């Protein structure tokens with residue numbers, strides 16, 4: 001019965017066909033080695049998600065350069081030596097119909113000097129109160145280096161067998177901080193107008209498009225709002241999405257929030273069915289302005305709600321993170337009609353330096 005749902009119909013993201021509408025939203029798993037190389041535990045985690053029939057799996061954010069490292073045990077894509085380990089992940093996933101994208105990220109000012117072995121970088125020197133960091137304003141040369149780092153990382157992702165990449169332009173990380181008027185106060189060609197603030201992302205997209213070849217999707221995870229008084233607002237993010245579509249990206253996942261606003265992207269607490277999908281309205285607003293597929297997320301838990309979001313044309317794909325930590329086989333269970341709703345209660349106890357896992361599940 002469930003298998004006839006629109007959620008089990010395929011959809012194309014540019015050149016790549018996704019077998020169903022379920023996306024595992026990027027999830028940093030704290031499972032890489034200290035130097036960022038891939039571990040067997042990660043290969044197993046992605047194997048379970050593919051076996052569990054997730055249509056599109058997006059990895060945790062992978063750092064494109066050491067200066068852009070955000071967290072311990074984060075996956076690396078900053079050097080060619082990363083390719084072999086990453087390939088173990090794609091080979092495991094491609095034994096199943098699932099597709100897999102690597103999320104490419106630079107932490108910007110949301111890191112610690114000890115982690116990135118640097119003074120954290122930012123478009124402008126705006127203090128970050130959560131990480132307690134005064135970042136340095138990047139030079140034009142450093143901005144060009146970051147562009148190159150994203151392009152090299154994308155080339156490595158392709159060589160490792162990924163079906164595409166997702167640029168992390170959300171949650172206050174470097175690219176997100178460039179598009180935000182709060183953190184980007186530059187007066188040169190990289191700041192000021194919306195076109196200038198978006199320039200770094202556009203340059204990365206153009207350069208990746210030149211080298212990506214065929215059968216490789218290029219997507220973006222976009223902040224719809226920073227939740228900061230002087231930060232990015234939905235109105236501007238709609239214009240950004242339209243511009244990114246003109247630049248030729250294949251799909252957009254719509255998120256929001258920043259740590260320093262006290263309102264991030266991972267909202268805690270159980271919500272009723274009518275409160276599921278806390279970024280869906282923003283995603284729907286963006287979808288109304290573009291024609292490439294839009295991926296929606298934010299506390300979505302119920303099969304019927306997922307179906308409704310797609311049937312009503314608010315989004316094209318449904319993305320989740322925590323429900324797949326709770327149950328990697330969720331999609332399969334939905335298809336078999338064994339379950340109607342994820343059992344994840346959004347308590348956020350899955351963050352664990354020794355590797356993500358559902359604390360509630362262990363409790364029984």
Ligand SMILES: Cc1cc2nc3c(=O)[nH]c(=O)nc-3n(C[C@H](O)[C@H](O)[C@H](O)COP(=O)(O)O)c2cc1C
Pocket residue numbers: 025026027028029059060061103168170221255265266267297298299300319320321322323350351356
């Ligand atoms: C443990 C954990 C790690 C996350 N890591 C990332 C990440 O690396 N990149 C990213 O864009 N979002 C990350 N997120 C946010 C999720 O992708 C997602 O947007 C958010 O959790 C809301 O979806 P959910 O309610 O289905 O969990 C993470 C979330 C969790 C719970």
Ligand code: SF4
Pocket residue numbers: 322323325326343344345346347348349350351357358359360361
């Ligand atoms: S600990 Fe388990 S129930 Fe709580 S948010 Fe994480 S996955 Fe969901």
